[in-house]
Amino acid sequence: MKNLLRDKDVTKYCVDTLKKLGADKSQVNYTHLIKKEMCVEGDKVSLLRTIHTDEVYLKAIKNNKEASLKINKINKTNLEEACKNVLALASSSPADLHKDIAAQDEARSFSHGPKEPNFDQMYLKLMNFKQVALRKYPKIILRDVILFHKYSKQFIQNSNGVDFEAGNGSYEMFTMFTAKDGKNTSSFNYDAITRMNLDGDFISWGQIDELLRQTQLQTVLRPVPENFVADVILTPLCLLDMLMYLGNELKDGKHITNTSLMKGKLNQLVLSKKFTLKALAVGDEFAEKCFVTPDGFRADNLTVFEKGVLKSNLLSQYGANKTSQGRAKNYGVNFLVESGEKSLGDMIKGIKKGILLQRFSGGMPAANGDFSGVAKNSFYIDNGEVSYPVNETMITGNIIDMFKNIENISSDFVNYGHSIMPWIQSSGLHISGK
Amino acid sequence: MRYDIQLFKKHFELYTELRFQENRNTLILCTDGVITANNVRSESGVSARCGHKNRFGFSSSSCLDDETIKKVLQEANNNAKFLGGKSKDSDINYYESCENIERLFLTKKNRYTQTEIIDFIKTIDNYIIATYPNLKSRSIRLWSLDMEKMLLTSSGAYAHTMIPRTIMYVTLLSESENGPISNSQVFGGRGQIEDVFDDPKKLYFKIDKTYKELMDKKDAVFAKAGTCEVVMDSDLAGILAHEAIGHTTEADLVLGGSVAGDNLNKLVASNLVTLVDFANHALNQEVPIPVFIDDEGIKAKDAVIIENGILKSFMHNKESANIFKVAPTGNARAYEYFDEPLIRMRNTCIIPGKSTLSDMIASVEKGYYLVKSSNGQADSTSEFTFGVPLGYEIINGKLGRAIKETTISGVAFDVLKTVTMISDDLTWHCGGMCGKKQMIPVGMGGPAIKCHINIGGKA
Numbered sequence: 001m002k003n004l005l006r007d008k009d010v011t012k013y014c015v016d017t018l019k020k021l022g023a024d025k026s027q028v029n030y031t032h033l034i035k036k037e038m039c040v041e042g043d044k045v046s047l048l049r050t051i052h053t054d055e056v057y058l059k060a061i062k063n064n065k066e067a068s069l070k071i072n073k074i075n076k077t078n079l080e081e082a083c084k085n086v087l088a089l090a091s092s093s094p095a096d097l098h099k100d101i102a103a104q105d106e107a108r109s110f111s112h113g114p115k116e117p118n119f120d121q122m123y124l125k126l127m128n129f130k131q132v133a134l135r136k137y138p139k140i141i142l143r144d145v146i147l148f149h150k151y152s153k154q155f156i157q158n159s160n161g162v163d164f165e166a167g168n169g170s171y172e173m174f175t176m177f178t179a180k181d182g183k184n185t186s187s188f189n190y191d192a193i194t195r196m197n198l199d200g201d202f203i204s205w206g207q208i209d210e211l212l213r214q215t216q217l218q219t220v221l222r223p224v225p226e227n228f229v230a231d232v233i234l235t236p237l238c239l240l241d242m243l244m245y246l247g248n249e250l251k252d253g254k255h256i257t258n259t260s261l262m263k264g265k266l267n268q269l270v271l272s273k274k275f276t277l278k279a280l281a282v283g284d285e286f287a288e289k290c291f292v293t294p295d296g297f298r299a300d301n302l303t304v305f306e307k308g309v310l311k312s313n314l315l316s317q318y319g320a321n322k323t324s325q326g327r328a329k330n331y332g333v334n335f336l337v338e339s340g341e342k343s344l345g346d347m348i349k350g351i352k353k354g355i356l357l358q359r360f361s362g363g364m365p366a367a368n369g370d371f372s373g374v375a376k377n378s379f380y381i382d383n384g385e386v387s388y389p390v391n392e393t394m395i396t397g398n399i400i401d402m403f404k405n406i407e408n409i410s411s412d413f414v415n416y417g418h419s420i421m422p423w424i425q426s427s428g429l430h431i432s433g434k
Numbered sequence: 435m436r437y438d439i440q441l442f443k444k445h446f447e448l449y450t451e452l453r454f455q456e457n458r459n460t461l462i463l464c465t466d467g468v469i470t471a472n473n474v475r476s477e478s479g480v481s482a483r484c485g486h487k488n489r490f491g492f493s494s495s496s497c498l499d500d501e502t503i504k505k506v507l508q509e510a511n512n513n514a515k516f517l518g519g520k521s522k523d524s525d526i527n528y529y530e531s532c533e534n535i536e537r538l539f540l541t542k543k544n545r546y547t548q549t550e551i552i553d554f555i556k557t558i559d560n561y562i563i564a565t566y567p568n569l570k571s572r573s574i575r576l577w578s579l580d581m582e583k584m585l586l587t588s589s590g591a592y593a594h595t596m597i598p599r600t601i602m603y604v605t606l607l608s609e610s611e612n613g614p615i616s617n618s619q620v621f622g623g624r625g626q627i628e629d630v631f632d633d634p635k636k637l638y639f640k641i642d643k644t645y646k647e648l649m650d651k652k653d654a655v656f657a658k659a660g661t662c663e664v665v666m667d668s669d670l671a672g673i674l675a676h677e678a679i680g681h682t683t684e685a686d687l688v689l690g691g692s693v694a695g696d697n698l699n700k701l702v703a704s705n706l707v708t709l710v711d712f713a714n715h716a717l718n719q720e721v722p723i724p725v726f727i728d729d730e731g732i733k734a735k736d737a738v739i740i741e742n743g744i745l746k747s748f749m750h751n752k753e754s755a756n757i758f759k760v761a762p763t764g765n766a767r768a769y770e771y772f773d774e775p776l777i778r779m780r781n782t783c784i785i786p787g788k789s790t791l792s793d794m795i796a797s798v799e800k801g802y803y804l805v806k807s808s809n810g811q812a813d814s815t816s817e818f819t820f821g822v823p824l825g826y827e828i829i830n831g832k833l834g835r836a837i838k839e840t841t842i843s844g845v846a847f848d849v850l851k852t853v854t855m856i857s858d859d860l861t862w863h864c865g866g867m868c869g870k871k872q873m874i875p876v877g878m879g880g881p882a883i884k885c886h887i888n889i890g891g892k893a
């Protein structure tokens with residue numbers, strides 16, 4: 001194609017063009033992604049899919065008026081038009097003194113993970129997983145098994161002289177399954193794991209083996225016998241979902257609207273002393289690293305809560321400026337919840353009546369943190385033992401209270417590649433059946 | 435986007451679908467009077483999907499030059515052959531068709547400038563703050579999506595469509611004794627912004643109602659947990675049709691073990707219930723997300739899922755239609771140019787009945803009137819959940835206090851058997867995005883429904 005630019009030439013061309021067109025400040029991110037994916041449907045690898053995408057993000061500020069624009073074309077003609085358009089958009093914005101771009105930093109190039117996939121190995125591993133899983137758990141139906149390799153190359157430049165390059169390559173495996181026993185059907189269950197390589201059998205990745213085992217036990221379900229207030233053990237996957245709700249209280253949206261439940265709580269004890277949460281953007285334990293924040297700062301590891309004390313919100317530069325608080329070292333990636341001392345087995349033994357909550361299906365929490373939803377793929381705990389799988393069982397609580405009322409955190413944990421999560425036991429949740 | 439797709443037919447080798455697509459998005463966020471986001475995103479590209487011996491190869495690129503399009507076709511061929519080479523199956527029936535359609539829902543009005551769009555939003559914001567100065571916070575989010583597709587298949591099916599959707603979300607926040615409370619209202623539907631939003635004053639009535647509901651929530655009480663009789667407003671009936679029933683009857687989910695697979699031609703609901711996934715017209719009106727030809731080149735037709743309480747059929751693409759030995763229904767849809775078509779709902783709707791909403795509420799001795807819904811989820815068992823951010827008690831046939839935000843759930847094939855009244859009106863909602871590997875805009879519709887359902891709460 002005529003005028004096609006490559007790699008850093010894209011960002012450099014846009015920053016230069018925006019300057020020529022009169023932008024006071026500008027930031028440009030260009031990402032080139034190649035993703036190669038195999039999908040199993042039924043008894044076969046049914047689809048091999050390759051995608052090549054380009055994405056150029058332009059941000060321009062003129063007279064304190066900001067706008068941003070995304071296109072997926074990287075030739076000079078389209079880029080120049082996009083630069084003109086983003087400035088026209090900015091002129092339509094009201095002035096906001098809090099809009100800014102990242103300060104100058106040392107130019108750096110980062111790289112992590114494999115650039116190319118091994119197709120034959122992907123195919124063989126997928127077929128092997130399907131055979132092993134169905135042989136071990138014959139009542140399971142593997143609805144989806146998706147394995148892909150992706151490699152992204154990102155270039156970030158701005159008019160303050162920021163100049164970063166970051167490459168990330170990884171494999172991701174997603175599987176969703178049900179169990180069927182005659183006419184009895186289980187709920188669907190799933191797991192998603194990211195890895196830097198294809199080592200090990202897929203069935204041993206994440207919690208897949210255990211979830212297949214549990215799902216096969218879940219074709220006959222019943223509600224809990226009564227309504228009660230009890231302890232709930234959140235499994236690692238469920239904890240990850242709950243952290244999303246908690247994380248929302250720390251991000252720009254709720255702080256800017258002055259509705260965050262964590263507003264003004266920095267360095268205060270707000271959650272259980274047992275709870276420590278880190279966001280390890282460049283942690284070696286993770287399959288992917290986040291080297292640069294979306295707004296152009298070099299990212300670093302971060303402690304969000306330390307022994308229940310809020311140590312950092314997850315505010316971007318704009319959120320920080322707007323609310324007169326500090327910008328976070330990253331905005332909430334690669335979460336790690338520190339493990340505790342008790343084994344999962346001992347935690348279960350200590351509960352007279354409760355729920356082992358594998359998956360929570362419910363509405364978003366209300367503005368005050370209240371939530372309610374259904375326990376999915378979950379078990380009733382009776383007298384210290386995992387009893388029977390439940391359905392039509394509601395759990396009602398408050399997101400902040402749930403993290404305040406942590407009784408135990410397991411020594412066991414699961415490394416999903418994108419997060420590292422233990423099991424958490426929290427008290428005071430309302431359980432109700434039909 | 436380019437429009438000369440026919441030039442590339444000579445490069446087709448296997449069964450092929452070639453698609454050019456552009457999604458144009460505008461997103462503006464106004465928080466407490468400040469424009470905190472003013473974004474435009476345009477993504478266009480080409481994709482090809484080829485079939486070989488019951489396997490598919492797919493490739494896509496954001497470049498739309500001749501050489502790249504040929505490379506994409508070649509790579510899709512190679513991918514299909516890589517998998518096909520390992521297959522002992524024969525080719526499936528591709529249901530060859532040569533349907534042609536061109537439908538572009540372009541506004542005939544002059545396009546707004548970005549400044550005019552922002553002014554429109556600011557006018558609404560000014561109305562809110564002038565009328566309700568005691569709010570703790572307010573936000574207005576405008577999202578418009580123009581989805582333009584051009585499709586050509588090896589059998590000669592051709593489609594050029596542009597389906598636009600413009601949605602505005604208004605959220606009001608206040609304080610109660612128990613912390614912050616919020617209430618939201620969705621405006622908009624099919625069409626470019628000029629056709630959907632022509633006068634800010636037309637929104638004020640519903641904004642006033644949203645504020646009143648917010649004030650009701652200040653004194654909200656917990657619902658009593660457990661199974662109870664409810665009247666679900668039409669807003670919830672649409673999501674019930676989509677989440678509770680719709681997903682379980684997508685043929686790929688049936689193959690994945692959905693409970694619907696064992697219930698074809700059986701009674702799964704009260705005989706008052708008829709549920710249809712409409713393609714492009716319903717009850718003499720054009721639906722929110724019209725589909726004329728799907729992304730496999732199949733002419734879209736209505737899928738009658740439940741008729742008078744009997745489960746009648748599933749939604750299909752070409753692959754599942756081969757397995758079930760039926761005709762595909764035109765439900766294969768892709769969201770972005772780089773997405774492969776999947777079985778997706780289009781406009782899922784429960785057909786109106788004969789009752790009135792007021793009679794339905796009056797007939798409940800003790801229960802709840804559930805007014806608004808938030809996110810929902812489906813399951814292979816047909817057990818569904820969705821959030822209820824607004825509802826009221828019903829006591830002796832009259833509305834009482836608001837209830838705190840909650841969640842409702844049930845096993846759809848059980849809940850639908852408890853339906854005793856369906857209202858005679860119909861409301862379509864076109865703000866929905868359905869997630870299933872990819873996102874996709876969907877229409878959801880329905881009347882009010884009286885039934886028994888499980889509700890969460892602490893009371």
